[in-house]
Amino acid sequence: MPTSTTNELKCEIWQLLREYQLSRSETVRNQLVQLNFGLVRKEAHYWMNQCRENYDDLVQVGCLGLIRAIERFEISKGHAFSSFAIPYIRGEIQHYLRDKGVTVRIPRRYLALQQRAIGISRSLRVKYNRQPTDAELADALEISIEEWQDIKLAWVNRAPLSLDVPVQDGEEGSTSLGELVPDHHYRSFQLAQEDQIRLQQALFQLEQRTREVLECVFLHDLTQKQVAEHLGISVVTVSRRVKKGLDLLKHLMCTADD
Structure with missing residues (x-):
């Protein structure tokens, strides 16, 4: 998506959030759900691949989290709405999976790298006298920072x-x-x-x-x-x-x- 289009979308979402805080209009809330539906699709796709649950069911559950985020978002705090909403969407899906007793799969490579990361993290803490950054861990593991963040997310969410x-x-x-x-x-x-x-x-x-x-x-x-x-x-x-x-x-x- 071109940068200009992205900025226009962010501006529209921001204006609607401001309007919703004042009016609590169901129509405005539904507009916000439609404009941010991509966040739900992305999370639903991620969890479907982890546990093979029905995509449409995950989307419906994720939308409940998105609505909860819209209702609780406070413009005055200056957070980006997408960053604020994702934990709510993810949390609602995790709750659904936990209630169903679904076990989330983790690729064997991820498990091996996570186990290596535990020892490396301890060594780096001793070396720097602080928690290592994602970039430092990824460099020590000889993988990209994006892959390390995917591994970390999968590990944290292996079971709620x-x-x-x-x-x-x-x-x-x-x-x-x-x-x-x-x-x-x-x-x-x-x-x-x-x-x-x-x-x-x-x-x-x-x-x-x-x-x-x-x-x-x-x-x-x-x-x-x-x-x-x-x-x-x-x-x-x-x-x-x-x-x-x-x-x-x-x-x-x-x-x-x-």
Whole structure:
């Protein structure tokens, strides 16, 4: 699409968003859905290739996310609407797939590169005393930054984190992984993409056994007894690892916000 046409489209979308904030007109909202329908098609196509779900069903679900984004967008914050809308569209589709129990496939090459990236990321953190950038990781893996971002997206979305599973935490009652997420609009299925990545990176910084315990609880929805049996440790140890892991994740997420 020529640049002039793209700019005209962005301008039209912006004007309609401004009008919708004032009028809440269903007609204006439907115009915005039509103009941004390409975002839904792109996400639906991506997820169809990952799990072979029906394309039309994914489009319908993605449109619900787009409508939610239109209703919540605030012009005053200065965000690009497409960047704001994509996490909502993606989140709605992920919720749909999770409810259906769909397993998302990841290409074997992606799995191998992601495993290499974990070790490389640790080495670069030691070297630079900070999280490595996407460009640095891609360069170390000898792949393009675009391919690395595709790998990262596939890995993060390999199975939606069960963020609202309550975990008993002694006398303090229950807690959940979702409480670590800054924006509560994204709890459970609508976790913003950037928060998913930050949370996954924080998990990688935990020691292996603690990370395994948290992934069993929040990723695979296992009970603490099932985790103990799976990992060959006591239920008490699982409980302690969950508490320790959540405390560390909370600290790492807060540090990332600073």
